[in-house]
Amino acid sequence: MKKVSYARFVERYLTDAVLGFFALLSFFSFIAPLVFTFNDMAQHTVDALEYGIILLFLLEYVSGFLLAKNKLRFLTDGRRVIDLLIITSALIAFIPLVPDVLRHSPVFRLIRVGRIALLGARSSLALNIDNNTVNTAENQGITKLKVQLLGPSGKEFQVISWEQGLNRIRSGEPDWLFISGLDESRLTSITDALRVPVSAVQGLFQSVSPGFDTLEHFSTFFVRYPMPMLPGERLIRTPILLVGTPENVVVLSREQTDLDEKVQLRLASIDTNTPKIVRATLALVSEIMSAYTHVATSIEVALTQLEITQRQMGDEAFLAHTFLLRADILNARGSLKHLKSVIRDLSSGKIIIASASHSDRELFRYLADDANDLYDNIDDLRESLQSLVELRLNVSSFQMNRVMRLLALLTALALIPATIGGLLGMNITDAPWPATLSQVAFGVGVGMTLSLYVFAIKGWLR
Known part of the structure; x- marks a missing residue:
């Protein structure tokens, strides 16, 4: 019973949408080393993240298998086949008999690229699964006369x-x-x-x-x-x-x-x-x-x-x-x-x-x-x-109005320092007026505070 309860807990939170998100994250973790130069610590962190995602896929796959009423249908389901290929391709690198030299060979790199392609497919599948899911439960009456x-x-x-x-x-x-x-x-x-x-x-x-x-x-x-x-x-x-x-x-x-x-x-x-x-x-x-x-x-x-x-x-x-x-x-x-x-x-x-x-x-x-x-x-x-x-x-309309009021508030508040900065320039040294940077900052703060007070008494902050 505990195994079943744990499996249901996993299935409740590791939904297709969540797995699709992690699959997309794993795809980016594969692309990142090709764009940025990572030190050893950063590379190990990326690898740990990638295999942590694979562990989540494995956990969800086992939980789904335990809860499935029809085990054969579960194993032959297209979505589950992709999950199994993702897990298998990742676990190949942990085979003890494989030397470290071969782990960096083109074959294993190709396997990793294949796994990333599968993760991309899994992510796109998660995007469409909610729209394509149809209640196939039919009320087929017994036709016996x-x-x-x-x-x-x-x-x-x-x-x-x-x-x-x-x-x-x-x-x-x-x-x-x-x-x-x-x-x-x-x-x-x-x-x-x-x-x-x-x-x-x-x-x-x-x-x-x-x-x-x-x-x-x-x-x-x-x-x-x-x-x-x-x-x-x-x-x-x-x-x-x-x-x-x-x-x-x-x-x-x-x-x-x-x-x-x-x-x-x-x-x-x-x-x-x-x-x-x-x-x-x-x-x-x-x-x-x-x-x-x-x-x-x-x-x-x-x-x-x-x-x-x-x-x-x-x-x-x-x-x-x-x-x-x-x-x-x-x-x-x-x-x-x-x-x-x-x-x-x-x-x-x-x-x-x-x-x-x-x-x-x-x-x-x-x-x-x-x-x-x-x-x-x-x-x-x-x-x-x-x-x-x-x-x-x-x-929903009221919340949208609140968002629009908040955007108007932020725009008005940001307009004050932007206007003053544009008028005074980025550097006030040798300026033809005696104002200092602290004085300008104080004036900007006063203007923003007064504007904020006006918005508050108008009720725009509620």
Whole structure:
């Protein structure tokens, strides 16, 4: 455990930017003896600095290797290969079997030049690594098809085959199905069974905005379900499409998520006297609402953390962080804006669900109130983030004004001795006036002090 903690400590401070700085410093230490003539002590100091830098590279390489989960990928990474070549080329000079005469041979000088070239490459790599780093973590859902049918009790799902699901839809019996891991090759089969056009469900595989469409004998409800949002992660949403006909309600998902399990748990808390299609639809919408509630909580935590740490962040890092957070807020806000309108229409009866009575629609009315509150909460978070950005910009502008005032102060103070020196000349000996150097210096000091006092009472020093 101590080794791991030490390794994490090293990785925390010996970042790519720090190593790039030391690589650039080593490059200059190689060029310096070619420009200046050093005595033995100075040359030993430069050599010690160079090998101290190599030691830092070695320390960081070992620490990174200990912390790497995939050792082979670590060893074959291009950046790590450069580090290993830098370390190896430097350690060749310490081989005991190599005589001192050979250490100064052209071969070893060529190796040193090669090491310096590698250090230069490492330095340029460190400059670009922050700009080229992309979060490659993808939410790749399992593509295995899973078809679930709401059982007769209306409390749990039954896993059935794809063909059984199609037959249940064709039979005309009122059913509620949840199909996850659906691919485009199966769209024709499902649309034929539902007797709806393929264009009605193609939105599941295209970048479309959330929406609700009602046609002659079917309705579609497209929404994006948010995946669990861990601290420091971006908001990831997966498309969910609900297709409702007079006989069936079918939920389609490209990826396998935890939504079906959550819906099943939610069903147990809903009155069993409610028609099962209404119960399942209510459970689905409730769980999507619950997921966005967790998203709002995660965003609020991230915003609070940003307010605490923003003083330690540079302007560029702060603006980049707030840009990503603002994008997540806008995505969640857009989905909730549509979701609350759909829930409102469900509660008012504009969107009709088979077997739903007026009392059943009351269940959606309470959910509609929660959706409005959640939307207002997300909107408040957006305004809070905007206020934080404006505060940062105002502070940066104020600090820039202070810098400009300081430059004006220094320029004005430097102007006094420069003007007097230009008028009196560099040497006052044999000058046609009786002023001495001490008197001139005193006059300059008085002028600068008075000017400084004027700046102080004007408030330019605050």
